[in-house]
Amino acid sequence: MTFLLLLATLWFGVPAASQPASAAASAKSWLGREAAIEAHLRAAEVTKLEAIGTGVTRPQRAYLQPAAPVASLVWKPLAPGRRGGHWESYKSEIAAYELDRLLQLHMVPPAVERRIGDDAGAAIMWLEGPRSVKQAGGHVPSGPIWGGAIRRMKMFDNLIGNPDRNAGNILIGAPGELILIDHSRAFLSDTRLEKFERVDAALWEGMKRIGDDDLRRVLEPWIDRPAIDALLERRARMAATIDRLVAAKGRASVIIP
Ligand SMILES: Nc1ncnc2c1ncn2[C@@H]1O[C@H](COP(=O)(O)OP(=O)(O)O)[C@@H](O)[C@H]1O
Ligand SMILES: [Mg+2]
Secondary structure (H helix, E strand, C coil), rough: HHHHHHHHHHHHHHCCHHCCCCCHHCCCCCCCHHHHHHHHHHCHHHHEEEEEECCCCEEEEEECCCCCCCEEEEECCCCCEECCEEEEEEHHHHHHHHHHHHCCCEEEEEEEEEECCCEEEEEEECCCCCECCCCCCCCCCCCCCHHHHHHHHHHHHHHCCCCCHHHHHEEEEECCCEECCCCCCCCCCCCCCCCCCCCCCCCCHHHHHHHHHHHHHHHHHCHHHHHHHHHHHHHHHHHHHHHHHHHHHHHHCCEEE
């Protein structure tokens, strides 16, 4: 029985449901295994904490025992508050992940709340392979295969009010894959949008379809009411901008399948 299971695992690899189009190459190793990874991030024993050494909020990397299904996590015990002129909260990391799940965006690695020692914080899955845009030389990849991921990233950042999408906060996965990290400063109450010209059709459908009640239910544990109201207002502003762009340029050049 065990042998058969092993054989099946070797043969089929990860469960079929989790396999995106470019299955073998995907760097989004959490997809289809979210529940097990979240449980491990929440409860696994931490054997070592080390400074990541880059980044301004000085996150740490925590190593886990056992080392599967995830061997280490990013540890951000950022209690909600202002630091150096920026509002920051570890809870925003979790809200970004929960919203990614609700939208089926598949770009934000799992993030959960836990304690390590006396601190509460966000425990975020560490991705072993991918480098950040900063580590890769500072340029967001360009060309046709990257357009969709870039559009989805910009839409997500507008929705969550994220002022902090710098080169250190984008990881490069398989060709066409971007992975979004570091949302501790997102969910601003500012309702202004970054300028955009095009949106991804499926993601925009998803963003429109999700009811206010579902959004509130998912975000309420992590984000205060004015910030949730601001997110809903930004979505309304995105809709108005898209209507205006479609009227001026035609649907086909604005809403990209
Ligand atoms: N989940 C992750 N997987 C792999 N590397 C990560 C992850 N999170 C952060 N890093 C690396 O650590 C750096 C700093 O983390 P980040 O969350 O951006 O913190 P800061 O708020 O200090 O900028 C990132 O630029 C990236 O290189
Ligand atoms: Mg960062």
